[in-house]
Amino acid sequence: MVKIGFICEGKTEKNIIESDSFQExxxxxxxxxxxPVIDAKGNGNLLPHKIEALRQELLxxxxxxxxxxxDLDVDSCITSTRQRITERADQLIIVAVKQIEAWFLSDTQTLQNLFSDPAFVFNLPEEEMSPFATLQQLFLAKTNRGVGSKSILVSRMLNYGFSIxxxxxHPNCPSARYFLTKLQTLASAN
Known part of the structure:
Protein backbone atom coordinates (compact mmCIF):
# COMPACT_ATOMS: atom_id res chain seq x y z
CA MET A 1 0.00 0.00 0.00
CA VAL A 2 1.20 3.45 -0.93
CA LYS A 3 0.28 6.08 1.65
CA ILE A 4 -0.87 9.21 -0.15
CA GLY A 5 -2.33 12.53 0.89
CA PHE A 6 -4.31 15.05 -1.10
CA ILE A 7 -4.23 18.83 -1.19
CA CYS A 8 -7.21 20.10 -3.14
CA GLU A 9 -7.96 23.55 -4.48
CA GLY A 10 -11.40 23.68 -2.88
CA LYS A 11 -14.34 21.94 -1.24
CA THR A 12 -15.63 20.34 -4.44
CA GLU A 13 -12.37 18.50 -5.07
CA LYS A 14 -12.10 17.59 -1.36
CA ASN A 15 -15.61 16.09 -1.34
CA ILE A 16 -14.91 14.07 -4.50
CA ILE A 17 -11.66 12.66 -3.10
CA GLU A 18 -13.23 11.86 0.29
CA SER A 19 -16.28 10.20 -1.31
CA ASP A 20 -16.86 6.54 -0.50
CA SER A 21 -16.63 5.53 -4.16
CA PHE A 22 -13.25 7.17 -4.71
CA GLN A 23 -11.87 5.93 -1.39
CA GLU A 24 -12.89 2.41 -2.44
CA PRO A 36 -8.98 14.34 5.99
CA VAL A 37 -8.08 15.71 2.58
CA ILE A 38 -6.62 19.22 2.87
CA ASP A 39 -8.69 22.03 1.32
CA ALA A 40 -6.30 24.79 0.24
CA LYS A 41 -9.28 27.17 -0.02
CA GLY A 42 -8.46 28.49 -3.49
CA ASN A 43 -5.76 28.18 -6.12
CA GLY A 44 -4.03 31.29 -4.73
CA ASN A 45 -3.09 29.15 -1.74
CA LEU A 46 -1.34 26.64 -4.00
CA LEU A 47 1.66 28.92 -4.42
CA PRO A 48 5.03 27.59 -3.20
CA HIS A 49 5.29 29.91 -0.18
CA LYS A 50 1.72 29.11 0.94
CA ILE A 51 1.63 25.38 0.22
CA GLU A 52 4.61 24.39 2.35
CA ALA A 53 2.64 24.23 5.62
CA LEU A 54 -0.01 22.06 3.90
CA ARG A 55 2.67 19.76 2.50
CA GLN A 56 4.33 19.49 5.92
CA GLU A 57 1.03 18.50 7.53
CA LEU A 58 0.77 15.55 5.12
CA LEU A 59 4.44 14.60 5.53
CA ASP A 71 -8.33 23.49 -11.80
CA LEU A 72 -6.85 25.10 -14.88
CA ASP A 73 -9.15 28.09 -14.29
CA VAL A 74 -7.67 31.05 -16.19
CA ASP A 75 -4.12 29.73 -16.63
CA SER A 76 -3.12 29.48 -20.27
CA CYS A 77 -2.05 25.84 -20.03
CA ILE A 78 -1.52 22.92 -17.67
CA THR A 79 2.25 23.45 -17.72
CA SER A 80 1.93 27.00 -16.38
CA THR A 81 -0.36 25.77 -13.59
CA ARG A 82 2.20 23.13 -12.61
CA GLN A 83 5.02 25.66 -12.73
CA ARG A 84 3.02 28.10 -10.58
CA ILE A 85 2.57 25.41 -7.92
CA THR A 86 6.15 24.11 -8.39
CA GLU A 87 6.74 20.44 -9.04
CA ARG A 88 8.61 18.32 -6.52
CA ALA A 89 9.79 14.72 -6.46
CA ASP A 90 7.35 13.70 -3.70
CA GLN A 91 4.23 15.18 -5.25
CA LEU A 92 1.99 14.77 -8.25
CA ILE A 93 0.03 17.74 -9.63
CA ILE A 94 -3.22 16.96 -11.41
CA VAL A 95 -4.98 19.77 -13.27
CA ALA A 96 -8.65 19.42 -14.21
CA VAL A 97 -9.21 21.19 -17.51
CA LYS A 98 -11.08 24.46 -16.94
CA GLN A 99 -12.85 23.43 -13.71
CA ILE A 100 -13.44 20.20 -11.81
CA GLU A 101 -17.19 20.48 -12.54
CA ALA A 102 -16.39 19.44 -16.13
CA TRP A 103 -15.89 15.97 -14.64
CA PHE A 104 -19.53 16.08 -13.52
CA LEU A 105 -20.58 16.91 -17.09
CA SER A 106 -18.53 13.89 -18.20
CA ASP A 107 -20.31 11.38 -15.98
CA THR A 108 -23.05 10.49 -18.46
CA GLN A 109 -24.49 7.67 -16.37
CA THR A 110 -25.03 9.83 -13.28
CA LEU A 111 -26.52 12.71 -15.28
CA GLN A 112 -28.86 10.33 -17.10
CA ASN A 113 -30.07 9.07 -13.70
CA LEU A 114 -30.42 12.57 -12.27
CA PHE A 115 -32.28 13.89 -15.30
CA SER A 116 -34.33 10.70 -15.86
CA ASP A 117 -33.12 10.93 -19.45
CA PRO A 118 -31.40 7.77 -20.75
CA ALA A 119 -30.38 9.57 -23.94
CA PHE A 120 -28.59 12.48 -22.24
CA VAL A 121 -24.96 13.02 -23.25
CA PHE A 122 -22.85 16.14 -22.87
CA ASN A 123 -20.42 16.00 -25.76
CA LEU A 124 -17.61 18.44 -24.92
CA PRO A 125 -17.42 18.84 -21.14
CA GLU A 126 -13.87 20.15 -20.96
CA GLU A 127 -14.57 22.90 -23.48
CA GLU A 128 -17.11 24.58 -21.19
CA MET A 129 -15.83 27.90 -19.87
CA SER A 130 -18.04 27.60 -16.78
CA PRO A 131 -19.16 24.02 -16.28
CA PHE A 132 -20.87 24.91 -12.98
CA ALA A 133 -23.07 27.50 -14.72
CA THR A 134 -23.82 24.96 -17.46
CA LEU A 135 -24.83 22.40 -14.84
CA GLN A 136 -27.06 24.97 -13.11
CA GLN A 137 -28.87 25.59 -16.41
CA LEU A 138 -29.16 21.87 -17.16
CA PHE A 139 -30.60 21.07 -13.73
CA LEU A 140 -33.17 23.83 -14.05
CA ALA A 141 -34.17 22.75 -17.56
CA LYS A 142 -34.20 19.00 -16.89
CA THR A 143 -35.50 18.80 -13.30
CA ASN A 144 -37.21 22.16 -12.71
CA ARG A 145 -34.93 22.42 -9.68
CA GLY A 146 -31.87 24.58 -9.53
CA VAL A 147 -28.51 23.92 -7.97
CA GLY A 148 -27.80 27.02 -5.95
CA SER A 149 -24.26 26.30 -4.86
CA LYS A 150 -21.32 24.09 -5.68
CA SER A 151 -21.70 22.26 -2.37
CA ILE A 152 -25.31 21.34 -3.25
CA LEU A 153 -24.18 20.22 -6.71
CA VAL A 154 -21.37 17.98 -5.45
CA SER A 155 -23.65 16.47 -2.82
CA ARG A 156 -26.33 15.69 -5.39
CA MET A 157 -23.84 14.27 -7.88
CA LEU A 158 -22.25 12.02 -5.24
CA ASN A 159 -25.66 10.90 -3.94
CA TYR A 160 -26.62 9.82 -7.47
CA GLY A 161 -23.44 7.85 -8.04
CA PHE A 162 -20.84 10.22 -9.52
CA SER A 163 -17.45 8.62 -9.88
CA ILE A 164 -14.22 9.76 -11.44
CA HIS A 170 -16.13 9.93 -21.46
CA PRO A 171 -14.24 10.26 -24.76
CA ASN A 172 -13.80 14.01 -24.24
CA CYS A 173 -12.65 14.10 -20.62
CA PRO A 174 -8.93 13.36 -20.82
CA SER A 175 -8.06 15.09 -17.53
CA ALA A 176 -10.14 12.62 -15.46
CA ARG A 177 -8.61 9.71 -17.40
CA TYR A 178 -5.11 11.20 -16.91
CA PHE A 179 -5.74 11.52 -13.16
CA LEU A 180 -6.65 7.84 -12.76
CA THR A 181 -3.85 6.70 -15.07
CA LYS A 182 -1.23 8.69 -13.14
CA LEU A 183 -2.45 7.20 -9.87
CA GLN A 184 -2.36 3.66 -11.31
CA THR A 185 1.17 4.28 -12.59
CA LEU A 186 2.18 5.51 -9.13
CA ALA A 187 0.73 2.38 -7.51
CA SER A 188 2.47 0.03 -9.94
CA ALA A 189 5.83 1.78 -9.39
CA ASN A 190 5.77 0.92 -5.68
Missing part, protein backbone atom coordinates in the same frame (compact mmCIF):
# COMPACT_ATOMS: atom_id res chain seq x y z
CA UNK A 25 -11.16 2.90 -5.82
CA UNK A 26 -8.01 3.97 -3.98
CA UNK A 27 -8.09 0.88 -1.72
CA UNK A 28 -8.61 -1.42 -4.70
CA UNK A 29 -5.58 0.19 -6.35
CA UNK A 30 -3.31 -0.31 -3.31
CA UNK A 31 -3.50 3.19 -1.81
CA UNK A 32 -3.90 4.20 1.79
CA UNK A 33 -5.33 7.72 1.71
CA UNK A 34 -4.57 9.99 4.65
CA UNK A 35 -7.79 11.70 5.73
CA UNK A 60 3.93 14.64 9.32
CA UNK A 61 1.08 12.16 8.79
CA UNK A 62 3.58 9.83 7.08
CA UNK A 63 2.42 10.06 3.47
CA UNK A 64 4.81 8.86 0.76
CA UNK A 65 3.33 10.92 -2.05
CA UNK A 66 1.36 14.17 -2.09
CA UNK A 67 -1.30 14.59 -4.76
CA UNK A 68 -2.39 18.14 -5.59
CA UNK A 69 -5.71 18.45 -7.41
CA UNK A 70 -6.52 21.84 -8.89
CA UNK A 165 -14.06 6.37 -13.14
CA UNK A 166 -17.31 7.08 -15.01
CA UNK A 167 -16.13 10.59 -15.91
CA UNK A 168 -12.86 9.12 -17.21
CA UNK A 169 -14.80 6.87 -19.60
Missing amino acids: WLRLNSFDCSL DRGVHKIIILT EQAAQ
Whole structure:
Protein backbone atom coordinates (compact mmCIF):
# COMPACT_ATOMS: atom_id res chain seq x y z
CA MET A 1 0.00 0.00 0.00
CA VAL A 2 1.20 3.45 -0.93
CA LYS A 3 0.28 6.08 1.65
CA ILE A 4 -0.87 9.21 -0.15
CA GLY A 5 -2.33 12.53 0.89
CA PHE A 6 -4.31 15.05 -1.10
CA ILE A 7 -4.23 18.83 -1.19
CA CYS A 8 -7.21 20.10 -3.14
CA GLU A 9 -7.96 23.55 -4.48
CA GLY A 10 -11.40 23.68 -2.88
CA LYS A 11 -14.34 21.94 -1.24
CA THR A 12 -15.63 20.34 -4.44
CA GLU A 13 -12.37 18.50 -5.07
CA LYS A 14 -12.10 17.59 -1.36
CA ASN A 15 -15.61 16.09 -1.34
CA ILE A 16 -14.91 14.07 -4.50
CA ILE A 17 -11.66 12.66 -3.10
CA GLU A 18 -13.23 11.86 0.29
CA SER A 19 -16.28 10.20 -1.31
CA ASP A 20 -16.86 6.54 -0.50
CA SER A 21 -16.63 5.53 -4.16
CA PHE A 22 -13.25 7.17 -4.71
CA GLN A 23 -11.87 5.93 -1.39
CA GLU A 24 -12.89 2.41 -2.44
CA TRP A 25 -11.16 2.90 -5.82
CA LEU A 26 -8.01 3.97 -3.98
CA ARG A 27 -8.09 0.88 -1.72
CA LEU A 28 -8.61 -1.42 -4.70
CA ASN A 29 -5.58 0.19 -6.35
CA SER A 30 -3.31 -0.31 -3.31
CA PHE A 31 -3.50 3.19 -1.81
CA ASP A 32 -3.90 4.20 1.79
CA CYS A 33 -5.33 7.72 1.71
CA SER A 34 -4.57 9.99 4.65
CA LEU A 35 -7.79 11.70 5.73
CA PRO A 36 -8.98 14.34 5.99
CA VAL A 37 -8.08 15.71 2.58
CA ILE A 38 -6.62 19.22 2.87
CA ASP A 39 -8.69 22.03 1.32
CA ALA A 40 -6.30 24.79 0.24
CA LYS A 41 -9.28 27.17 -0.02
CA GLY A 42 -8.46 28.49 -3.49
CA ASN A 43 -5.76 28.18 -6.12
CA GLY A 44 -4.03 31.29 -4.73
CA ASN A 45 -3.09 29.15 -1.74
CA LEU A 46 -1.34 26.64 -4.00
CA LEU A 47 1.66 28.92 -4.42
CA PRO A 48 5.03 27.59 -3.20
CA HIS A 49 5.29 29.91 -0.18
CA LYS A 50 1.72 29.11 0.94
CA ILE A 51 1.63 25.38 0.22
CA GLU A 52 4.61 24.39 2.35
CA ALA A 53 2.64 24.23 5.62
CA LEU A 54 -0.01 22.06 3.90
CA ARG A 55 2.67 19.76 2.50
CA GLN A 56 4.33 19.49 5.92
CA GLU A 57 1.03 18.50 7.53
CA LEU A 58 0.77 15.55 5.12
CA LEU A 59 4.44 14.60 5.53
CA ASP A 60 3.93 14.64 9.32
CA ARG A 61 1.08 12.16 8.79
CA GLY A 62 3.58 9.83 7.08
CA VAL A 63 2.42 10.06 3.47
CA HIS A 64 4.81 8.86 0.76
CA LYS A 65 3.33 10.92 -2.05
CA ILE A 66 1.36 14.17 -2.09
CA ILE A 67 -1.30 14.59 -4.76
CA ILE A 68 -2.39 18.14 -5.59
CA LEU A 69 -5.71 18.45 -7.41
CA THR A 70 -6.52 21.84 -8.89
CA ASP A 71 -8.33 23.49 -11.80
CA LEU A 72 -6.85 25.10 -14.88
CA ASP A 73 -9.15 28.09 -14.29
CA VAL A 74 -7.67 31.05 -16.19
CA ASP A 75 -4.12 29.73 -16.63
CA SER A 76 -3.12 29.48 -20.27
CA CYS A 77 -2.05 25.84 -20.03
CA ILE A 78 -1.52 22.92 -17.67
CA THR A 79 2.25 23.45 -17.72
CA SER A 80 1.93 27.00 -16.38
CA THR A 81 -0.36 25.77 -13.59
CA ARG A 82 2.20 23.13 -12.61
CA GLN A 83 5.02 25.66 -12.73
CA ARG A 84 3.02 28.10 -10.58
CA ILE A 85 2.57 25.41 -7.92
CA THR A 86 6.15 24.11 -8.39
CA GLU A 87 6.74 20.44 -9.04
CA ARG A 88 8.61 18.32 -6.52
CA ALA A 89 9.79 14.72 -6.46
CA ASP A 90 7.35 13.70 -3.70
CA GLN A 91 4.23 15.18 -5.25
CA LEU A 92 1.99 14.77 -8.25
CA ILE A 93 0.03 17.74 -9.63
CA ILE A 94 -3.22 16.96 -11.41
CA VAL A 95 -4.98 19.77 -13.27
CA ALA A 96 -8.65 19.42 -14.21
CA VAL A 97 -9.21 21.19 -17.51
CA LYS A 98 -11.08 24.46 -16.94
CA GLN A 99 -12.85 23.43 -13.71
CA ILE A 100 -13.44 20.20 -11.81
CA GLU A 101 -17.19 20.48 -12.54
CA ALA A 102 -16.39 19.44 -16.13
CA TRP A 103 -15.89 15.97 -14.64
CA PHE A 104 -19.53 16.08 -13.52
CA LEU A 105 -20.58 16.91 -17.09
CA SER A 106 -18.53 13.89 -18.20
CA ASP A 107 -20.31 11.38 -15.98
CA THR A 108 -23.05 10.49 -18.46
CA GLN A 109 -24.49 7.67 -16.37
CA THR A 110 -25.03 9.83 -13.28
CA LEU A 111 -26.52 12.71 -15.28
CA GLN A 112 -28.86 10.33 -17.10
CA ASN A 113 -30.07 9.07 -13.70
CA LEU A 114 -30.42 12.57 -12.27
CA PHE A 115 -32.28 13.89 -15.30
CA SER A 116 -34.33 10.70 -15.86
CA ASP A 117 -33.12 10.93 -19.45
CA PRO A 118 -31.40 7.77 -20.75
CA ALA A 119 -30.38 9.57 -23.94
CA PHE A 120 -28.59 12.48 -22.24
CA VAL A 121 -24.96 13.02 -23.25
CA PHE A 122 -22.85 16.14 -22.87
CA ASN A 123 -20.42 16.00 -25.76
CA LEU A 124 -17.61 18.44 -24.92
CA PRO A 125 -17.42 18.84 -21.14
CA GLU A 126 -13.87 20.15 -20.96
CA GLU A 127 -14.57 22.90 -23.48
CA GLU A 128 -17.11 24.58 -21.19
CA MET A 129 -15.83 27.90 -19.87
CA SER A 130 -18.04 27.60 -16.78
CA PRO A 131 -19.16 24.02 -16.28
CA PHE A 132 -20.87 24.91 -12.98
CA ALA A 133 -23.07 27.50 -14.72
CA THR A 134 -23.82 24.96 -17.46
CA LEU A 135 -24.83 22.40 -14.84
CA GLN A 136 -27.06 24.97 -13.11
CA GLN A 137 -28.87 25.59 -16.41
CA LEU A 138 -29.16 21.87 -17.16
CA PHE A 139 -30.60 21.07 -13.73
CA LEU A 140 -33.17 23.83 -14.05
CA ALA A 141 -34.17 22.75 -17.56
CA LYS A 142 -34.20 19.00 -16.89
CA THR A 143 -35.50 18.80 -13.30
CA ASN A 144 -37.21 22.16 -12.71
CA ARG A 145 -34.93 22.42 -9.68
CA GLY A 146 -31.87 24.58 -9.53
CA VAL A 147 -28.51 23.92 -7.97
CA GLY A 148 -27.80 27.02 -5.95
CA SER A 149 -24.26 26.30 -4.86
CA LYS A 150 -21.32 24.09 -5.68
CA SER A 151 -21.70 22.26 -2.37
CA ILE A 152 -25.31 21.34 -3.25
CA LEU A 153 -24.18 20.22 -6.71
CA VAL A 154 -21.37 17.98 -5.45
CA SER A 155 -23.65 16.47 -2.82
CA ARG A 156 -26.33 15.69 -5.39
CA MET A 157 -23.84 14.27 -7.88
CA LEU A 158 -22.25 12.02 -5.24
CA ASN A 159 -25.66 10.90 -3.94
CA TYR A 160 -26.62 9.82 -7.47
CA GLY A 161 -23.44 7.85 -8.04
CA PHE A 162 -20.84 10.22 -9.52
CA SER A 163 -17.45 8.62 -9.88
CA ILE A 164 -14.22 9.76 -11.44
CA GLU A 165 -14.06 6.37 -13.14
CA GLN A 166 -17.31 7.08 -15.01
CA ALA A 167 -16.13 10.59 -15.91
CA ALA A 168 -12.86 9.12 -17.21
CA GLN A 169 -14.80 6.87 -19.60
CA HIS A 170 -16.13 9.93 -21.46
CA PRO A 171 -14.24 10.26 -24.76
CA ASN A 172 -13.80 14.01 -24.24
CA CYS A 173 -12.65 14.10 -20.62
CA PRO A 174 -8.93 13.36 -20.82
CA SER A 175 -8.06 15.09 -17.53
CA ALA A 176 -10.14 12.62 -15.46
CA ARG A 177 -8.61 9.71 -17.40
CA TYR A 178 -5.11 11.20 -16.91
CA PHE A 179 -5.74 11.52 -13.16
CA LEU A 180 -6.65 7.84 -12.76
CA THR A 181 -3.85 6.70 -15.07
CA LYS A 182 -1.23 8.69 -13.14
CA LEU A 183 -2.45 7.20 -9.87
CA GLN A 184 -2.36 3.66 -11.31
CA THR A 185 1.17 4.28 -12.59
CA LEU A 186 2.18 5.51 -9.13
CA ALA A 187 0.73 2.38 -7.51
CA SER A 188 2.47 0.03 -9.94
CA ALA A 189 5.83 1.78 -9.39
CA ASN A 190 5.77 0.92 -5.68
